[in-house]
Amino acid sequence: MTVKEKIENLRAELHRHNYNYYIQNAPEISDKEFDDMMHELQNLEQEHPEYKDDTSPTMRVGSDLNKNFTQYSHKYPMLSLGNTYSENEVAEFYERAKKSLNEDFEMCCEMKYDGTSISLTYEDGKLVRAVTRGDGEKGDDVTDNVKTIRSIPLVLHGNNYPKSFEIRGEILMPWEVFEELNREKESREESLFANPRNAASGTLKLQNSSIVASRKLDAYFYYLLGEELPYDGHYENLQAASTWGFKISKAMRKCHSLEEIFDYIKYWDVERKNLPVATDGIVLKVNSLKQQKNLGFTAKSPRWAIAYKFQAERALTRLNLVTYQVGRTGAVTPVANLDPVQLSGTIVKRASLHNADIIDGLDLHIGDMVYVEKGGEIIPKITGVDTEARSFMLGEKVKFITNCPECGSKLIRYEGEAAHYCPNETACPPQIKGKIEHFISRKAMNIDGLGPETVDMFYRIGLIKNTADLYKLTVNDIKGLERMGEKSAENIINGIAQSREVPFERVIFALGIRFVGETVAKKIAKAFKNIEALEKANSESLVSVDEIGERIAQSILSYFANESNRELVNQLKAAGLQFQLSEEDLSNHTDKLAGQSIVISGVFTHHSRDEYKDIIERNGGKNVGSISTKTSFILAGENMGPAKLEKANKLGIKLMNEEEFLDLIS
Ligand SMILES: NC(=O)c1ccc[n+]([C@@H]2O[C@H](COP(=O)([O-])OP(=O)(O)OC[C@H]3O[C@@H](n4cnc5c(N)ncnc54)[C@H](O)[C@@H]3O)[C@@H](O)[C@H]2O)c1
Ligand SMILES: [Zn+2]
Structure with a gap:
């Protein structure tokens, strides 16, 4: 493979994983594997500037944009964070900041919450808009859904907040809620969320706000932006925001030396396991906003901040056997049978191997010493092989079976799918x-x-x-x-x-x-x-x-x-x-609203909201959650929200009241 091909392969793979992660909320590989691939690509691109490409995954923030929502341009771009798994690189980051600033500075250390980012805009003390990170330039307007999150203030406390500001933070699904949700999904044979982060971002993009409300999301905030903030210090601004009613982490601390930073990291690597929500690292930020400005940004992340990510907890054990399970759809799942080993509080004996590509990628042999990780999933998985531990006693290379273990049929693999299937639907x-x-x-x-x-x-x-x-x-x-x-x-x-x-x-x-x-x-x-x-x-x-x-x-x-x-x-x-x-059913159905996308908003007198939803469907229309250019009209009751009204006006979308609507379909 030439360097150019290598770069192109990595780009294609990373694009695919971004899609799985941000849009499908179903990652196939661990974050560490993703980050390693990203670093490899970064290094290759740096060594070979002749292959530079502005659409490379290294140049942009992974996008969560979804066509069902209206998009909103961010006033200040929403970027990612540079990340590292190495303490040495944390030290290098610190020294670089020290050298460029060439004056005293403070570093604010905080938890890296593992959810999905959100930007809230407040005007005159009221929440007016909530937007996802999207592609960094513009995000999805999810205001209705965010309003269901109880720890987010709709109206601020006190009176010393700026007239207009933006606050950014992380929307999270607490561990307890996540586990309950996955148990429910499991009992309905639905696919599980890989981790609370994917569950939180999937929930935030639901079309039905009442389901969002039932998922009990939480949120912590970690950036304050605006023209007239109370302090020059990031830390101080957030302490002020906590008096306005925002949930600000108590784990924030200002550090004045590398030693203090490493103490902080060591402490929280252990203590974080007692937190009710998922965290995946520590974020270091130069505290002074003025100094932040001096350091500036790259295309993808600020130069004044870095994320240090924790290694997922893992255990080393022996692979004894690979067995295969055939599911209801005929999908064949390989399962690793292991020497029992202790991992994050439970004994693990079996781990999923997902599919043939994963097995090949690991170059797995029977008798191998393998690394097992839990990473939020209910079923642990194998993430690596200790090839150094191989001896002459090593068993055979694991080869994916070619025939169904249950009925003997030859397995097939559909174009573009990772799984093998037994095609014998009617007799397996x-x-x-x-x-x-x-x-x-x-x-x-x-x-x-x-x-x-x-x-x-x-x-x-x-x-x-x-x-x-x-x-x-x-x-x-x-x-x-x-x-x-x-x-x-x-x-x-x-x-x-x-x-x-x-x-x-x-x-x-x-x-x-x-x-x-x-x-x-x-x-x-x-x-x-x-x-x-x-x-x-x-x-x-x-x-x-x-x-x-x-x-x-x-x-x-x-x-x-x-x-x-x-x-x-x-x-x-x-x-x-x-x-x-x-x-x-037949007599109740018409095509009167065929092809129309309709948003319901406000309070009604003739029918309930759910009844209207039903009426729309029975007449061939489609209910959508939020207003976009594709909305045909809004069925508007009393007290329609100001944000929705503004959006409808801006996009020139027609409002229809109850009576007009009932006329239309009668
Ligand atoms: N497994 C996969 O297939 C796959 C695919 C794509 C991305 N990923 C993972 O996602 C990462 C990229 O996602 P990302 O761009 O959101 O970066 P990130 O999650 O590594 O870090 C940036 C984000 O951290 C969040 N954050 C949490 N606490 C914070 C705090 N105190 N201060 C500031 N920000 C805080 C913010 O939402 C911010 O957007 C990759 O590094 C990888 O680990 C995995
Ligand atoms: Zn079969």
């Missing part, structure tokens, strides 16, 4: 069981009294082979089976019978077509109205439905192209399930 045991479990789950057919264990048992003893078999069961078939009395048997059979009334959209969801979640199922039900029309749909008619792209369309097509899926649908139809919209 964990996939069948998984399909049935999904089918009976609460958001699908919601069959009372029937849980995964019972389904597992029915399958094991050959009572059911697919979801349609459920509808053939009788009380006599199942009473007397493992822990199954007459009463529970009747319950189950009743529950199954009642599920015949479950509406079409949930039946579609229950089929478990890849990529067809609850929302997509709803859209499909509305668009096609019955299963026959859906079976006949082609790629064109599918992608013309809102929120359905190529990937989902392909998946639906290949589902119905499969003979045994069509056969199953026929059996379910014969069993009496709802395979068309109800009369009521």
Whole structure:
């Protein structure tokens, strides 16, 4: 590989990881791995200025911009921080500042909170706007969501705050809330958040502020900006801000020597484990704003600050075996079986290896001594191999299996996906069981009294082979089976019978077509109205439905192209399930708002907000959370927020009152 290719590869990889991290909130690699790659690229670019490129990930802040929000330009750019994992580089940073300033200075040390950054603007003591970092130049306006965070003051205390200022800080999801949220997600078989930071930034970008409110976010503030701040000292300004009602960390301290700085680092590396929120390092800032100005900025970060990041806690242990799990979707996950080892308070015996690329990247061998890290995840993972510890006793190189461990089918890998899949959807045991479990789950057919264990048992003893078999069961078939009395048997059979009334959209969801979640199922039900029309749909008619792209369309097509899926649908139809919209649904639906994006704001008299949301959907419109150029109109009640009103005026978006709206759809 030439240097140029190496640089291009690194750039492409870093762009991809930025996207996974900031937009998808689902990183594939650890922060340390990301930072190491970034440093490698920085070094190469420095040695080879001939390959300079302004779009390189080294030149810009990773972007969280999301098309569902209105964007707002920052008055002062929101940058990242230079970071290091080495104490030597902290010392070098300190010496550089000392030399450039050439006068006395103080260094403010503070915790590096690991959440997502936010900029708040206050005017006359009131919160007027909350904007994410975005790409550093402009961010997403998330004011409505931020207003639900209780520790953020909407109105300031006292009266000695500047008339207009900006304050920046970190929005965080406390550990406790994060763990609870992931437990809930796990029980619903949804993918988990990798860490509280991704959970916080994902939550902040939700369209529904009431869900944001239920997630109990918190926030700490660490920069005050404006033309008329009370002090020249960063530390002093923040102490003032705490009297106005902002949450300012008690862990801030001004240091006057490198020794004091290292004491601070040592102390907090241990003590931070007792904090209720995640931290990933220490931030050092030259305290005087005047001196900060003298030191200035690079394209991406200030020269007067640096982040020292803590190493994630890790343990070293032996890899004994790699086993493979087949999930409900057929995805195959490699699992490392380890010599038990103590890590952050628990004993770890197994760790995820994610996919074949990760295994190859580690050059993993059986018997290797491997590093295990937890990094906020529920399942720990392997982050490295101690190659020095290899001896002649080393076992075989780990090779990803080629056939399904459950049914023997040859595994496949979809274009652009990291995972291997077993394609034998209709006969691979964990996939069948998984399909049935999904089918009976609460958001699908919601069959009372029937849980995964019972389904597992029915399958094991050959009572059911697919979801349609459920509808053939009788009380006599199942009473007397493992822990199954007459009463529970009747319950189950009743529950199954009642599920015949479950509406079409949930039946579609229950089929478990890849990529067809609850929302997509709803859209499909509305668009096609019955299963026959859906079976006949082609790629064109599918992608013309809102929120359905190529990937989902392909998946639906290949589902119905499969003979045994069509056969199953026929059996379910014969069993009496709802395979068309109800009369009521059909008569209630119109296309009057088709293609329109509508924002609801204010208080209403004729219907509640939720009723209006429903009315909009039933008439083919789309509810959106915040105003943008794509908004068709605003359904405006009384007391619409001033920020929203201003934005609507600025973008020239029409306001419609309740009566006008009801006229429109009547
Ligand atoms: N794992 C991955 O795939 C992946 C991908 C992209 C980025 N990342 C991680 O994200 C980092 C880049 O993110 P980033 O640009 O937000 O940088 P960063 O998180 O390393 O540091 C900058 C941020 O720190 C926050 N911060 C917390 N406490 C602070 C304080 N007291 N004072 C000032 N700022 C404080 C601010 O939000 C600021 O934007 C990378 O270094 C990497 O570790 C990981
Ligand atoms: Zn299989």
